[in-house]
Amino acid sequence: MSSNKTSRIGEEIWKTRVDKVNAELVTLTYGTIVAQLCQDYDSNYQDVNKQLEKMGYNIGMRLIEDFLAKSGVGRCANFRDTADMIAKVGLNSDTLKGARIVDISQVGFKIFLNVTPTVTNWTSDNAQFSLIFEENPLADFVELPDDGRAQDELWFSNILCGVLRGALEMVQMQIEAHFVSDVLRGDDTTEMRVSLVRYIEDEMPPEEE
Amino acid sequence: MVVYSFYIFDRHAECIYKRRWLPRPTSIVGKSRSEAAPTGLGQTVRSSDDDSKLVFGTVFSLRNMVRKLGGEDDNFVSFTTSQYKLHYYETPTNTKFVMLTDLKSPSMRIALQQIYINLFVEYVVKNPLSPTEHPGGVGVNNELFEESLEQFVVCVI
Numbered sequence: 001m002s003s004n005k006t007s008r009i010g011e012e013i014w015k016t017r018v019d020k021v022n023a024e025l026v027t028l029t030y031g032t033i034v035a036q037l038c039q040d041y042d043s044n045y046q047d048v049n050k051q052l053e054k055m056g057y058n059i060g061m062r063l064i065e066d067f068l069a070k071s072g073v074g075r076c077a078n079f080r081d082t083a084d085m086i087a088k089v090g091l092n093s094d095t096l097k098g099a100r101i102v103d104i105s106q107v108g109f110k111i112f113l114n115v116t117p118t119v120t121n122w123t124s125d126n127a128q129f130s131l132i133f134e135e136n137p138l139a140d141f142v143e144l145p146d147d148g149r150a151q152d153e154l155w156f157s158n159i160l161c162g163v164l165r166g167a168l169e170m171v172q173m174q175i176e177a178h179f180v181s182d183v184l185r186g187d188d189t190t191e192m193r194v195s196l197v198r199y200i201e202d203e204m205p206p207e208e209e
Numbered sequence: 210m211v212v213y214s215f216y217i218f219d220r221h222a223e224c225i226y227k228r229r230w231l232p233r234p235t236s237i238v239g240k241s242r243s244e245a246a247p248t249g250l251g252q253t254v255r256s257s258d259d260d261s262k263l264v265f266g267t268v269f270s271l272r273n274m275v276r277k278l279g280g281e282d283d284n285f286v287s288f289t290t291s292q293y294k295l296h297y298y299e300t301p302t303n304t305k306f307v308m309l310t311d312l313k314s315p316s317m318r319i320a321l322q323q324i325y326i327n328l329f330v331e332y333v334v335k336n337p338l339s340p341t342e343h344p345g346g347v348g349v350n351n352e353l354f355e356e357s358l359e360q361f362v363v364c365v366i
Contacts, residue, residue: 061341065334068301069326170220170302202303203221204269 027140034156038145045153052155056162057169064167117192130180133190144184151186155179161192172200210314212362213293216261217329217349220303222269224261225348228358264307268297286318298322304329320361328357 041047121130138157144150161177168175174197181187217226275285287296294314298306298321306321332354333339
């Protein structure tokens with residue numbers, strides 16, 4: 001699918017079919033969750049990252065259904081298509097903007113922000129790429145804790161990695177996603193690295209007797 | 210037209226929802242194995258559990274065959290036997306919707322899609338308390354969904 005077409009779909013759905021919510025509400029809610037986690041884990045940021053990722057995973061698994069229902073897209077034939085779809089449609093209209101919907105399984109929300117990250121840095125085997133976020137509503141107004149460690153250890157928006165992993169797992173792609181840089185840490189860009197682990201085969205029904 | 214039954218299978222090949230509207234007349238007892246010789250109608254009393262497994266098996270094999278012949282994006286829409294018509298819709302997340310109707314019914318593909326978008330996603334997936342996975346076939350246990358499905362089938366179809 002051409003990237004023009006995908007961005008049009010994203011724009012269209014975003015305009016007409018997504019319930020919007022004040023972005024600051026999202027930012028503040030998310031910030032509160034991260035802050036609470038940092039407290040709960042005694043500022044063990046590795047654990048906080050892990051927990052955020054897990055929350056995202058649970059969100060992603062549900063979010064994908066809503067995404068598919070709204071966009072009506074078919075299967076993505078290959079990983080490149082998928083990258084395009086995530087960036088243009090997914091993140092633009094669906095995955096990231098003014099939060100909506102409460103999904104309390106683990107955390108309690110679903111996000112749809114209005115951001116179009118750039119897809120770049122493909123590896124030659126088409127199995128890895130980077131998403132570069134020009135803006136990130138989750139990180140508005142945020143300053144990382146000033147304890148000398150958070151700057152190096154905490155990935156504030158790590159929930160997004162989980163969302164992506166959960167969502168793609170539902171469409172038969174097992175991926176690994178992690179942030180490699182974040183403007184909050186003083187880097188120039190916010191970059192998420194996404195790599196394809198494998199395509200998940202269809203599951204067979206369990207053998208009878 | 211008459212709707213006989215309706216099934217949802219999740220990506221783990223688990224039947225997460227089934228619903229039958231009419232008591233099965235003896236003439237369609239052999240429905241999900243009409244490929245086999247339909248001799249001795251009603252000779253075995255199969256439970257609805259067996260029914261759903263048979264339906265899944267049929268749909269699963271047929272789908273794989275269609276994909277082999279027509280490419281990855283191909284999918285079958287329905288098939289007809291002398292007794293019933295089976296309608297099929299699959300989402301990219303591998304959730305399968307199957308509906309059995311009588312022969313006179315038009316294509317139900319859109320209807321199944323509507324059920325997915327307006328009922329399944331809205332009431333089941335977005336329900337924070339309902340699990341995303343259904344190990345052991347607990348399935349969709351959701352009044353809102355069932356009521357709306359009932360209404361949808363009675364009114365719209």
